[in-house]
Amino acid sequence: MAAQFKSNVRVREEKGFGSISMKRLIFCGVGAVLIFMTLRFTPLATIALPMLLGVFAGLLVLTGPRGGLPLWHRLMLGLRGGLVVAAARHPAGIAALIARALNVDVSVAYLSQRQIFTVQSSMVADEDVNEWAVFADLNEAETTGGLHFVNVMEGSDGNTL
Amino acid sequence: MGTRFRKPDTQVARSVLLEPFDISLHGTDEGLRGLQNRFAMWLRGFNGPLRFVTWQIPADLSPRLTYIKEMSDAAAEAGRRELLMEYRRHYEMLQAEAQYQRTMCGLAAWTEPGESAHSLARSATAALDTLAVDALWPPLFTGEYKLCEPGGGYRGWHLAPVGKPAGRPVFALLSSYQLQPTIWDFQRPFSMLIGRRFPLAICVDIPKTWDRNDAINEIESVVQAYSVHLATMRGEDSRSIKKINDCRQTLEELNLGDALHDVQIIIALSAPDRKTLRERVDEVIKLVKPWFGLRAEIGEAQAEAAKFFGPHHSRAIGIPHTTWPVVSRELALLFAPLGMRKLAGLDGTLRGEDGNGNYPVFHNSWRDKRATHEVWVGGSGYGKTFALNCLLSRQYAEEGVPFTLLEPMGHGVHVANAFDLPWYVMSAQHTCLNPQDVMFPTLVEQKAHTIRLYETILGRQLSGGQKENQERALLGEALEILYGGLGELMAITPDLAPLTETVCDVLSGLGDKAHIRTIATDLADEIGGLCTGRGPWAAFVNGATNIDLSSRNRAKPQVFSFHEMEQDPIMLAIAYTQVLSAIRRDSLSNESPRVIAVDEVYRLMRHPSLLDFLIEAAKTFRTRRKKLVVIDQQMSVMVEGRARLIFENCPIRVIFNQRQGLNVFKEDAAFQHFNDYHHEIIANLQRFSFVFDVQEEGIWVLRNRASEGELKRFRST
Numbered sequence: 001m002a003a004q005f006k007s008n009v010r011v012r013e014e015k016g017f018g019s020i021s022m023k024r025l026i027f028c029g030v031g032a033v034l035i036f037m038t039l040r041f042t043p044l045a046t047i048a049l050p051m052l053l054g055v056f057a058g059l060l061v062l063t064g065p066r067g068g069l070p071l072w073h074r075l076m077l078g079l080r081g082g083l084v085v086a087a088a089r090h091p092a093g094i095a096a097l098i099a100r101a102l103n104v105d106v107s108v109a110y111l112s113q114r115q116i117f118t119v120q121s122s123m124v125a126d127e128d129v130n131e132w133a134v135f136a137d138l139n140e141a142e143t144t145g146g147l148h149f150v151n152v153m154e155g156s157d158g159n160t161l
Numbered sequence: 162m163g164t165r166f167r168k169p170d171t172q173v174a175r176s177v178l179l180e181p182f183d184i185s186l187h188g189t190d191e192g193l194r195g196l197q198n199r200f201a202m203w204l205r206g207f208n209g210p211l212r213f214v215t216w217q218i219p220a221d222l223s224p225r226l227t228y229i230k231e232m233s234d235a236a237a238e239a240g241r242r243e244l245l246m247e248y249r250r251h252y253e254m255l256q257a258e259a260q261y262q263r264t265m266c267g268l269a270a271w272t273e274p275g276e277s278a279h280s281l282a283r284s285a286t287a288a289l290d291t292l293a294v295d296a297l298w299p300p301l302f303t304g305e306y307k308l309c310e311p312g313g314g315y316r317g318w319h320l321a322p323v324g325k326p327a328g329r330p331v332f333a334l335l336s337s338y339q340l341q342p343t344i345w346d347f348q349r350p351f352s353m354l355i356g357r358r359f360p361l362a363i364c365v366d367i368p369k370t371w372d373r374n375d376a377i378n379e380i381e382s383v384v385q386a387y388s389v390h391l392a393t394m395r396g397e398d399s400r401s402i403k404k405i406n407d408c409r410q411t412l413e414e415l416n417l418g419d420a421l422h423d424v425q426i427i428i429a430l431s432a433p434d435r436k437t438l439r440e441r442v443d444e445v446i447k448l449v450k451p452w453f454g455l456r457a458e459i460g461e462a463q464a465e466a467a468k469f470f471g472p473h474h475s476r477a478i479g480i481p482h483t484t485w486p487v488v489s490r491e492l493a494l495l496f497a498p499l500g501m502r503k504l505a506g507l508d509g510t511l512r513g514e515d516g517n518g519n520y521p522v523f524h525n526s527w528r529d530k531r532a533t534h535e536v537w538v539g540g541s542g543y544g545k546t547f548a549l550n551c552l553l554s555r556q557y558a559e560e561g562v563p564f565t566l567l568e569p570m571g572h573g574v575h576v577a578n579a580f581d582l583p584w585y586v587m588s589a590q591h592t593c594l595n596p597q598d599v600m601f602p603t604l605v606e607q608k609a610h611t612i613r614l615y616e617t618i619l620g621r622q623l624s625g626g627q628k629e630n631q632e633r634a635l636l637g638e639a640l641e642i643l644y645g646g647l648g649e650l651m652a653i654t655p656d657l658a659p660l661t662e663t664v665c666d667v668l669s670g671l672g673d674k675a676h677i678r679t680i681a682t683d684l685a686d687e688i689g690g691l692c693t694g695r696g697p698w699a700a701f702v703n704g705a706t707n708i709d710l711s712s713r714n715r716a717k718p719q720v721f722s723f724h725e726m727e728q729d730p731i732m733l734a735i736a737y738t739q740v741l742s743a744i745r746r747d748s749l750s751n752e753s754p755r756v757i758a759v760d761e762v763y764r765l766m767r768h769p770s771l772l773d774f775l776i777e778a779a780k781t782f783r784t785r786r787k788k789l790v791v792i793d794q795q796m797s798v799m800v801e802g803r804a805r806l807i808f809e810n811c812p813i814r815v816i817f818n819q820r821q822g823l824n825v826f827k828e829d830a831a832f833q834h835f836n837d838y839h840h841e842i843i844a845n846l847q848r849f850s851f852v853f854d855v856q857e858e859g860i861w862v863l864r865n866r867a868s869e870g871e872l873k874r875f876r877s878t
Binding site: 002003004005006007008009010011012013014015022057066067068069073074077078079080082084085088108109110111112113116117131 | 299472479
């Protein structure tokens with residue numbers, strides 16, 4: 001009648017430092033060191049060490065999870081959402097231009113009951129004609145490109161009417 | 162031989178709607194464990210994506226009130242109009258006392274194109290122990306909506322109606338990102354969610370069920386990695402130890418046959434304004450926090466998440482998929498909302514309130530073209546008669562379905578008075594029922610019917626031996642002669658029907674051989690001795706029928722009481738049979754619905770020849786939209802011998818307290834769907850409470866909450 005649910009058995013979260021997992025620490029560390037090494041080969045070598053620390057801290061902050069998502073992902077979603085809403089509100093504005101340039105689908109800003117909750121077959125017609133699919137509903141076959149047999153009437157000259 | 166690979170894209174969404182049931186009817190630990198195992202077994206068998214959705218909306222009795230008003234306006238009789246107004250007041254009172262919600266559950270599976278939704282519905286019905294029908298899901302919202310940025314009193318992204326709201330709410334969609342390692346059961350956490358008094362929808366999305374070997378490999382690799390981590394680590398890492406234990410337990414469960422499923426829970430909340438939406442979102446997040454974490458979807462994901470409540474494959478929904486792996490026995494508990502029944506449809510007749518008084522239960526047994534018979538059982542004094550009177554009253558007033566009540570206690574007077582009807586009292590002293598009254602359209606059937614009545618009077622069968630067969634033939638011949646002389650059979654009215662003494666006269670003159678003549682004379686003497694002259698039943702069966710059994714008043718209810726003849730079982734059986742025969746005869750001529758309630762049906766069933774008649778009548782009634790309600794004290798009476806044929810024609814079982822006859826429910830195959838908790842309920846039902854068991858629809862424990870008018874009218878019953 002009851003079950004003790006388990007932790008996420010598919011995800012590795014080995015202990016790192018405090019509440020930060022080892023995986024995240026390694027990612028931030030590697031990222032910071034890459035920046036540090038890159039800067040060492042540039043005229044900005046003098047600020048490489050502070051950048052190492054800064055980037056490490058910055059990456060730690062950006063990968064900080066909340067609601068199951070890292071901060072950078074949440075920020076991205078927010079920015080993208082803002083762009084979509086602005087583009088939808090002003091289809092001729094800058095936001096719409098940027099959205100088009102970034103190939104962002106603006107239509108998602110509006111939802112229609114008919115589009116979202118009406119049954120739409122997600123089926124794609126099988127390209128391999130050797131594989132026969134049997135449809136439970138004729139409409140599905142027609143809307144998804146399925147083949148069906150029809151009666152063909154011929155005219156007196158032999159052409160199809 | 163070519164191998165056919167299933168492409169994910171070739172899967173098609175099939176949706177069904179599920180009727181929620183009352184999980185409290187599986188109230189024991191054993192019962193709930195059984196339910197969990199059953200769900201888990203079913204879920205193991207799925208390999209495609211699956212989605213389970215529960216919608217909860219506030220509901221009220223307004224549609225019912227409107228319907229009652231319409232019926233009242235259309236009713237021709239003043240008495241019925243008064244009754245309808247009284248019921249309207251009753252529903253208004255119920256509505257004022259409670260805040261109802263309605264829940265609805267749906268299931269979608271992505272299957273091969275050849276598999277129909279009907280097969281999914283069949284499989285769900287069998288596995289989930291509730292009614293499933295292939296149907297489209299209801300929309301989460303109506304009209305056009307737009308994605309909105311935080312603001313206006315709500316700090317998250319949300320969906321708002323486009324144009325004038327016209328009562329349409331704003332929506333927020335929340336997704337789970339973490340299922341907490343704690344104890345879940347069929348109550349927690351969903352009962353708290355479903356208990357909220359605002360509209361919400363819960364989606365349990367199962368985008369992937371792992372192949373067992375892949376799942377085991379995946380988890381074993383995690384165990385291996387953690388083992389290395391722990392081996393190289395100094396100090397304590399309790400989370401890693403817990404993770405290894407969880408992985409090992411999961412592996413054990415997978416090796417016992419469970420499947421591994423990826424799961425995500427999506428909750429849609431609505432509110433009339435953004436400020437209320439904020440309060441509701443905060444409330445729900447806080448409420449479920451001990452069990453799972455919820456995040457309000459951001460940006461486009463907010464709009465995309467609405468697609469979970471439609472037939473869209475999870476892959477086609479653009480939200481961050483923060484699924485959580487669970488084994489089948491855990492996933493089974495996420496179907497808990499299915500066991501939280503609320504106010505269902507308002508169509509049909511009010512059958513009672515659920516045991517806790519939370520919501521009224523209506524049931525429409527006239528949906529099918531055929532009527533659905535009912536069997537009612539229960540000990541004396543537990544409210545059968547009162548409930549029956551209420552049911553007849555409601556069906557007549559609200560559905561316009563007239564009734565015929567046959568009852569042996571004299572309570573019929575209350576029903577007759579309530580509806581201003583003539584009260585037909587069958588009396589050993591004053592009533593005469595002619596066995597030769599024409600009740601069947603053909604001579605063969607009519608002869609068989611009359612012979613059955615004589616068998617009952619004689620107390621023996623006119624078949625089975627040489628002499629008995631000859632007696633049957635002679636009696637049939639006498640009847641044939643008499644009916645033949647009166648022209649068309651159905652034109653023979655009660656005043657023209659041959660009398661019993663005439664039958665004896667004709668019978669005594671039959672036979673072309675001496676020994677046959679002797680048999681005919683002996684039979685005529687036997688019948689004559691009992692039914693004519695000073696015979697014990699002479700006044701009752703030798704004369705023209707003096708009670709109106711004609712079809713003139715068939716549009717009106719009829720009440721027949723048998724309390725003045727209950728000391729004589731044979732007279733009682735004949736009276737029941739003749740009345741039922743008259744109803745059966747009239748049934749053949751029309752298909753208008755009618756309820757025929759027979760109280761203390763055992764009095765009829767103990768006569769073998771009349772039992773055959775009742776079995777046949779039950780079938781005829783069913784096809785002619787006449788609902789038979791057979792009532793007695795013990796279920797054992799209904800399931801033994803040939804009486805079972807009637808029982809099996811009754812898909813609705815109404816069970817009042819049966820403490821004395823509980824063994825039937827434990828042993829009989831017809832009640833295998835009852836568990837120990839059901840038995841306990843049946844043994845301990847209070848007065849006016851009953852189990853309402855509708856085949857293939859569900860089981861309810863109800864209490865007959867009568868209206869004030871019903872109490873006033875039927876209190877003394």
